[in-house]
Amino acid sequence: MEISREILIGMYSKMLLLRRFDEKVVELYRSGMKGLYHLTAGGEAVAVGVCSALSQDDYILSTHRGKGHYLAKGGDLQAILAEFMEKQTGCNRGKGGPMHIIDPSVGMLGANGIVGSSLPIACGAALSAKLRRSGQVAAAFFGDGAANSGVWHECMNLAGIWKLPVIFVCENNFYQESVPVSRHSSIQDLYARAAGYNIPGYGIDGMDVSAVYEAAVEAVQRAKRGDGATMLECKTYRFHGHSEADPTKGLRYRSGEELAAWLEKCPLKQAKARLLERGWIADAELEAIDQRCTQGIEEAVNFAKSSPDVPAEWALKDVFTDDQGEICHEGC
Amino acid sequence: MKDVNYRTVVAGAIREEMERDERVFLMGQGVQAGGSYMTCEGLFDLFGPDRVRDTPISEDSVVGCAVGAAITGLRPIVEILYCDFALRAMDQIANQAAKYRYMSGGRMAAPMVIRTSCGYGASRAAQHSQSLESMFFHFPGLKIALPSSAYTAKGLMKSAIRDDNPVIIMESFQFYRTAGPAPEGDYTIPLGKAEVKKEGTDITLLAISAMVPQAMKAADSLAGEGIDVEVIDPLTLVPLDMETIVNSVQKTNRLLVVEGGTKRGGVGSEIIASVVEEAFDHLDCPPSRLAVPNTPIPFASNMEDLVLPNSASIANAIRRMLR
Ligand SMILES: Cc1ncc(C[n+]2csc(CCOP(=O)(O)OP(=O)(O)O)c2C)c(N)n1
Ligand SMILES: [Mg+2]
Numbered sequence: 001m002e003i004s005r006e007i008l009i010g011m012y013s014k015m016l017l018l019r020r021f022d023e024k025v026v027e028l029y030r031s032g033m034k035g036l037y038h039l040t041a042g043g044e045a046v047a048v049g050v051c052s053a054l055s056q057d058d059y060i061l062s063t064h065r066g067k068g069h070y071l072a073k074g075g076d077l078q079a080i081l082a083e084f085m086e087k088q089t090g091c092n093r094g095k096g097g098p099m100h101i102i103d104p105s106v107g108m109l110g111a112n113g114i115v116g117s118s119l120p121i122a123c124g125a126a127l128s129a130k131l132r133r134s135g136q137v138a139a140a141f142f143g144d145g146a147a148n149s150g151v152w153h154e155c156m157n158l159a160g161i162w163k164l165p166v167i168f169v170c171e172n173n174f175y176q177e178s179v180p181v182s183r184h185s186s187i188q189d190l191y192a193r194a195a196g197y198n199i200p201g202y203g204i205d206g207m208d209v210s211a212v213y214e215a216a217v218e219a220v221q222r223a224k225r226g227d228g229a230t231m232l233e234c235k236t237y238r239f240h241g242h243s244e245a246d247p248t249k250g251l252r253y254r255s256g257e258e259l260a261a262w263l264e265k266c267p268l269k270q271a272k273a274r275l276l277e278r279g280w281i282a283d284a285e286l287e288a289i290d291q292r293c294t295q296g297i298e299e300a301v302n303f304a305k306s307s308p309d310v311p312a313e314w315a316l317k318d319v320f321t322d323d324q325g326e327i328c329h330e331g332c
Numbered sequence: 333m334k335d336v337n338y339r340t341v342v343a344g345a346i347r348e349e350m351e352r353d354e355r356v357f358l359m360g361q362g363v364q365a366g367g368s369y370m371t372c373e374g375l376f377d378l379f380g381p382d383r384v385r386d387t388p389i390s391e392d393s394v395v396g397c398a399v400g401a402a403i404t405g406l407r408p409i410v411e412i413l414y415c416d417f418a419l420r421a422m423d424q425i426a427n428q429a430a431k432y433r434y435m436s437g438g439r440m441a442a443p444m445v446i447r448t449s450c451g452y453g454a455s456r457a458a459q460h461s462q463s464l465e466s467m468f469f470h471f472p473g474l475k476i477a478l479p480s481s482a483y484t485a486k487g488l489m490k491s492a493i494r495d496d497n498p499v500i501i502m503e504s505f506q507f508y509r510t511a512g513p514a515p516e517g518d519y520t521i522p523l524g525k526a527e528v529k530k531e532g533t534d535i536t537l538l539a540i541s542a543m544v545p546q547a548m549k550a551a552d553s554l555a556g557e558g559i560d561v562e563v564i565d566p567l568t569l570v571p572l573d574m575e576t577i578v579n580s581v582q583k584t585n586r587l588l589v590v591e592g593g594t595k596r597g598g599v600g601s602e603i604i605a606s607v608v609e610e611a612f613d614h615l616d617c618p619p620s621r622l623a624v625p626n627t628p629i630p631f632a633s634n635m636e637d638l639v640l641p642n643s644a645s646i647a648n649a650i651r652r653m654l655r
Contacts, residue, residue: 093437102436114427120393124400154393318438319472321496
């Protein structure tokens with residue numbers, strides 16, 4: 001498949017947005033923004049490659065590391081930053097925060113604080129699309145660590161027997177927090193497991209946005225044809241620590257040389273080099289893209305800052321759709 | 333009104349809702365063959381494999397699938413034969429389904445029903461005899477219904493399926509062999525309205541699920557001794573009809589809660605705490621709980637009889653409280 005100039009520039013711009021967003025989050029976090037932030041940096045090609053193959057009304061389900069997936073799916077910069085900053089305009093009205101980003105308007109059905117738990121929800125969204133004959137697909141992002149949860153195996157089997165229009169996107173960044181994949185998984189090429197569930201599985205260079213995109217397009221087509229699920233194992237790396245609570249970039253358990261080698265494979269660097277090599281972009285345009293990203297983020301920060309704080313009483317709403325059912329209706 | 337078998341009523345209620353609303357579908361182990369307790373009989377023939385889905389033994393992912401389907405516009409029903417097995421799915425039930433509405437700031441809803449059983453008294457031992465309603469009770473965001481008759485089985489099932497929130501329906505398997513009056517055609521019973529099964533003036537006896545018939549029997553025998561028991565079946569634990577319970581206690585000035593679950597951290601503990609907060613001044617004696625002492629359920633019938641409340645132990649407890 002030949003990827004057009006337009007698509008590659010689009011994907012490069014998205015990846016840059018995700019990177020600049022991460023940088024802004026670090027800055028805000030260091031100056032007191034609350035929450036636990038697991039950043040995307042290093043994994044941009046997976047988020048953007050997959051989401052670029054999806055339509056607006058397709059679904060994604062994500063993980064604790066879900067901010068990039070949301071933005072890649074067309075998420076709202078203002079809504080996510082307002083959420084982090086505890087504002088009324090936040091996408092979850094202040095009740096979710098960085099691990100629970102939900103925004104049905106772009107098909108983001110949920111990041112998740114419980115590793116592996118978004119996988120069956122993706123299967124359910126896919127089942128729903130199939131029963132409604134809507135033609136939608138669901139992409140489920142998960143880490144190498146999540147691939148060892150019981151529910152992952154259940155989901156692969158379910159998707160296999162029910163031929164669900166779901167794409168299992170494994171972000172194998174070689175670590176489950178500090179535990180390397182060599183110590184947590186009985187097999188290093190996780191995609192090989194897909195065969196056991198009668199699902200096609202592919203190992204993809206997760207630092208190459210074009211490779212991810214191509215594989216995702218094929219998986220989407222398979223799902224829409226009614227031929228069921230696909231597993232894409234994208235080998236990638238995270239450039240930060242597991243979360244921003246670890247400012248050492250994970251150097252307690254991985255070497256600086258290893259990190260440096262992966263930084264060389266940076267997905268943005270690669271995409272930029274390809275654009276330049278093909279003469280598809282000029283320096284000025286690259287500069288303009290960067291400026292647009294930075295400016296959009298700056299505007300979103302200002303929007304969030306000027307939004308009203310969430311009222312504390314909202315904590316008592318939204319337990320039920322009818323806001324009833326609580327046992328202490330008086331005096332509590 | 334003629335008597336109908338409880339399980340036929342359950343299947344009928346699901347059938348009527350599936351006919352009424354094409355978003356409703358059913359998943360469970362063996363539901364295509366009618367379900368292990370035959371509570372889904374005939375549904376597969378009517379609705380086919382898309383809407384009546386047999387599942388692998390994957391409670392966690394099947395409930396998760398229901399969550400995913402519910403938040404994208406369908407109304408799934410999952411059958412989990414014994415509530416003991418629901419422990420496998422507690423992450424999806426408690427961390428996901430119960431919290432979707434809340435975590436999304438009210439932007440999403442997970443309208444789904446989990447049908448499961450609770451029950452004991454059939455020599456099924458520790459892993460098939462639990463009444464885990466107090467576990468579900470703990471998590472904000474889940475509604476819980478425990479129908480105790482054919483009539484309530486149908487009305488509550490229909491309300492649960494039409495509700496926009498996740499609802500757990502616990503059917504005590506003792507009831508599957510019973511029959512009772514249940515009108516044909518459409519009717520619902522609101523979630524959150526207790527049923528006063530028998531009016532009385534001396535003590536309020538709140539009975540959960542399979543304890544309802546035991547409570548009625550105890551009330552009957554105590555009537556012969558001149559003790560007038562008011563029996564209340566809450567029908568739903570969330571929402572809980574505190575108004576009916578508190579009104580009753582204000583009249584009788586005494587409260588006994590009887591349940592088939594573990595005493596410690598049980599439903600009775602919570603209800604009594606709430607009654608004490610709301611109606612302490614009306615109580616003439618300490619409110620009391622009758623429940624399984626803090627043991628698992630044993631196999632041998634004499635041991636099982638010992639740990640579970642029954643009409644005789646309920647009557648004894650009431651005699652003590654009135655002394
Ligand atoms: C069920 C569960 N166990 C443990 C955790 C704590 N935890 C959060 S993220 C994480 C590592 C996940 O690794 P992986 O799936 O590879 O994702 P990555 O962080 O590398 O993107 C762990 C152990 C959790 N959130 N949920
Ligand atoms: Mg990982």
